[in-house]
Amino acid sequence: MRIGLFIPCYVDQFYPRAAVATLELLEKLGVEVVYPLRQTCCGQPMANSGYEHLTKESNELFIQNFKEFDYIVAPSGSCVLHLKDHLHSDKHPADAAAIRGKVYELIEFLTDVLQVEKLEASFPHKVGLHQSCHGQRGLKLSQMSEVVAPAFSKPEQFLNMVQGLELIPLTRQDECCGFGGTFCVAEEAVSVKMGKDRVADHLQHEAAYITGADMSCLMHMEGILRRQKSNVKVLHIAEILNAQEL
Amino acid sequence: MKEVKDHATLAEQFNIDEPRVNWHDETLWFVRQKRDRAAHAIPDWELLRETASGIKQHVLSNLHDYLEQFEANAKANGITVHWAADAVEHNQIVLSILQQHGVNRMVKSKSMLTEECHLNDYLEQHGVEVIDSDLGERIVQLAKEPPSHIVLPCIHKKKEEIGEIFHEHLGSPAGMADPQVLTETARHHLREVFITRRAALTGVNFAVAETGEFIVCTNEGNADMGTHLADVHIACMGIEKLIPKREHLGVFLRLLARSATGQPITTYSSHFRKPRPGHEIHMVLVDNGRSTQLGREDFRNSLKCIRCGACMNTCPVYRRSGGHSYHNAVAGPIGAILAPNLDMHKNADLPFASTLCGSCSNVCPVKIDIHDQLYKWRQVIVKEGYADKKKGMGMKLMTQTFASPAAFQSAGKAGRWLLKNAPFTVNNQLNPWYKQREMPVPPKESFGEWYRKNRKKNEQ
Ligand code: SF4
Numbered sequence: 211m212r213i214g215l216f217i218p219c220y221v222d223q224f225y226p227r228a229a230v231a232t233l234e235l236l237e238k239l240g241v242e243v244v245y246p247l248r249q250t251c252c253g254q255p256m257a258n259s260g261y262e263h264l265t266k267e268s269n270e271l272f273i274q275n276f277k278e279f280d281y282i283v284a285p286s287g288s289c290v291l292h293l294k295d296h297l298h299s300d301k302h303p304a305d306a307a308a309i310r311g312k313v314y315e316l317i318e319f320l321t322d323v324l325q326v327e328k329l330e331a332s333f334p335h336k337v338g339l340h341q342s343c344h345g346q347r348g349l350k351l352s353q354m355s356e357v358v359a360p361a362f363s364k365p366e367q368f369l370n371m372v373q374g375l376e377l378i379p380l381t382r383q384d385e386c387c388g389f390g391g392t393f394c395v396a397e398e399a400v401s402v403k404m405g406k407d408r409v410a411d412h413l414q415h416e417a418a419y420i421t422g423a424d425m426s427c428l429m430h431m432e433g434i435l436r437r438q439k440s441n442v443k444v445l446h447i448a449e450i451l452n453a454q455e456l
Numbered sequence: 457m458k459e460v461k462d463h464a465t466l467a468e469q470f471n472i473d474e475p476r477v478n479w480h481d482e483t484l485w486f487v488r489q490k491r492d493r494a495a496h497a498i499p500d501w502e503l504l505r506e507t508a509s510g511i512k513q514h515v516l517s518n519l520h521d522y523l524e525q526f527e528a529n530a531k532a533n534g535i536t537v538h539w540a541a542d543a544v545e546h547n548q549i550v551l552s553i554l555q556q557h558g559v560n561r562m563v564k565s566k567s568m569l570t571e572e573c574h575l576n577d578y579l580e581q582h583g584v585e586v587i588d589s590d591l592g593e594r595i596v597q598l599a600k601e602p603p604s605h606i607v608l609p610c611i612h613k614k615k616e617e618i619g620e621i622f623h624e625h626l627g628s629p630a631g632m633a634d635p636q637v638l639t640e641t642a643r644h645h646l647r648e649v650f651i652t653r654r655a656a657l658t659g660v661n662f663a664v665a666e667t668g669e670f671i672v673c674t675n676e677g678n679a680d681m682g683t684h685l686a687d688v689h690i691a692c693m694g695i696e697k698l699i700p701k702r703e704h705l706g707v708f709l710r711l712l713a714r715s716a717t718g719q720p721i722t723t724y725s726s727h728f729r730k731p732r733p734g735h736e737i738h739m740v741l742v743d744n745g746r747s748t749q750l751g752r753e754d755f756r757n758s759l760k761c762i763r764c765g766a767c768m769n770t771c772p773v774y775r776r777s778g779g780h781s782y783h784n785a786v787a788g789p790i791g792a793i794l795a796p797n798l799d800m801h802k803n804a805d806l807p808f809a810s811t812l813c814g815s816c817s818n819v820c821p822v823k824i825d826i827h828d829q830l831y832k833w834r835q836v837i838v839k840e841g842y843a844d845k846k847k848g849m850g851m852k853l854m855t856q857t858f859a860s861p862a863a864f865q866s867a868g869k870a871g872r873w874l875l876k877n878a879p880f881t882v883n884n885q886l887n888p889w890y891k892q893r894e895m896p897v898p899p900k901e902s903f904g905e906w907y908r909k910n911r912k913k914n915e916q
Contacts, residue, residue, distance in 0.1 A: 222904055247907070253858065261848070358502055359502065391812075
């Protein structure tokens with residue numbers, strides 16, 4: 211099984227440690243991972259702003275980079291959701307369709323494809339899990355509170371495999387953090403207010419770390435935490451699942 | 457012409473008073489939790505939603521036939537049926553009915569449609585006094601404000617503020633903020649209104665094609681008081697409110713109140729079928745853009761809406777920006793997909809007032825794909841040229857960067873260099889990110905650079 215590793219543009223530039231953790235974690239689990247060097251962005255920032263028609267070239271590039279792999283895995287729920295829903299190509303429609311069917315968010319891949327049941331990881335800290343909306347409601351990584359159906363959470367299932375980790379409860383289990391792509395600058399006031407409230411929920415329950423499967427939400431909350439001079443840190447879930455702290 | 461303020465600007469103003477935003481958010485979250493408890497108490501909730509959605513889908517696909525069936529049955533029952541193509545026509549019809557009866561004072565209950573058509577202003581200009589009889593509506597009417605929520609029209613007002621309004625207009629004691637006393641004050645004032653008005657207008661929650669009857673759901677019973685005491689009952693209804701049969705009503709009544717407030721059912725679900733002897737019922741069937749929306753394949757689903765308001769209560773943006781920031785009769789997520797259909801220029805900002813978190817679509821009792829429609833509206837609005845031109849230029853630049861790996865890598869490098877060595881270029885008040893958030897700390901190398909160094913063997 212050959213996996214193409216897709217690292218979203220802002221993770222590549224600002225959070226390489228999340229990408230390294232993703233790579234190492236997958237390697238540890240025995241799969242062959244390749245990072246195609248000519249990759250850039252999935253096109254989501256344009257598409258969510260109403261410029262989906264401008265994503266043609268980045269779509270073609272994505273297809274070139276990733277069409278040959280058995281699976282494509284990325285540490286970002288929202289980029290993966292975008293690709294699943296909106297990656298299209300006039301020139302290579304079959305390749306685009308195939309990619310839409312084989313692109314996975316990391317946790318989704320670990321659960322549904324690799325069916326991992328055990329991890330050698332330890333992280334003895336209090337951790338709050340932020341369920342990012344695109345992962346949760348879009349990719350169904352966990353049940354949402356609106357829907358009347360049995361509860362489940364794939365990210366939680368994994369965090370529970372980590373030794374020493376204490377998952378804190380949240381008052382609002384799945385409230386949006388307010389990042390929302392360009393929303394975070396176009397609607398700055400509301401975005402920040404949402405982020406502050408989201409962070410406060412974690413702080414009230416004494417989290418030392420906030421984690422999640424979407425680095426973008428975490429970047430937004432980190433910006434707020436640092437402005438508040440808080441000691442609470444954000445870590446991508448891959449960093450925790452790959453951690454060996456004693 | 458004065459430009460309308462956009463959602464972001466209005467929401468920013470709303471956010472100046474943070475404790476108030478907290479209060480607004482918590483009040484609505486409380487309602488959302490009540491809805492959750494009520495929904496989770498029904499094991500077949502999701503089946504109910506699916507059924508409701510299917511019935512509405514069917515109605516929308518056969519709207520013409522059902523409207524004709526409804527009209528024929530309503531007429532046979534003695535109801536006078538009028539058709540209005542748009543808001544202006546709707547207002548004219550209402551006025552002409554009133555004028556025929558020499559009525560210049562009317563009592564009104566439960567109608568967002570008349571808000572949408574700006575009926576009150578129109579009637580006022582033509583010398584007709586309108587009193588809204590539902591408590592929330594009456595409060596905002598006295599405050600000279602539009603409702604901020606379709607089910608909880610004055611949810612943005614605290615009881616102390618309502619006390620002040622009542623003190624000024626209805627003579628309650630100064631400083632009185634006890635909800636019990638305030639409700640009593642309103643009741644007494646409205647009793648007088650009910651017994652003196654000869655015409656009453658109501659909205660319509662559901663109209664049944666099979667029987668030609670219509671149903672008005674209220675908690676205060678004011679619609680009934682108004683209509684039972686008046687000689688003329690005018691009912692105004694958007695053409696999408698039809699359901700085929702009476703037996704379908706059970707599905708919607710179970711969903712409506714639970715989704716709206718967490719109640720099992722509204723206190724009154726009143727059926728109106730035929731006028732009493734000597735009385736009249738007029739039904740105004742209003743299009744006002746609905747058939748246009750029906751013709752927009754991507755957006756026709758929005759016409760399934762039963763106006764429960766659940767999407768607003770759950771919306772994290774609505775809760776923190778307030779209903780008025782949507783500058784449209786229907787606020788919140790559903791308003792943001794209905795409004796561009798009514799006026800794309802004025803409402804081009806609304807589909808962007810969302811993080812696309814998707815909570816609205818999953819809370820919606822008739823399963824409207826609200827957040828997907830918001831995404832689709834964004835594409836339409838940009839294509840039709842209603843988006844901000846500056847943003848378009850930025851997007852083109854971004855597109856070029858992302859289309860070329862080399863450009864992307866050097867732009868990334870430059871960006872990280874800038875953040876590290878000249879942070880003042882981004883850490884300033886012109887950068888909306890930086891206003892209340894720190895920028896990420898730039899790492900010494902990107903993942904791509906790290907990979908080239910550490911995983912040489914895989915280099916392609
Ligand atoms: S869109 Fe759905 S949730 Fe929102 S008001 Fe209409 S029916 Fe209720």
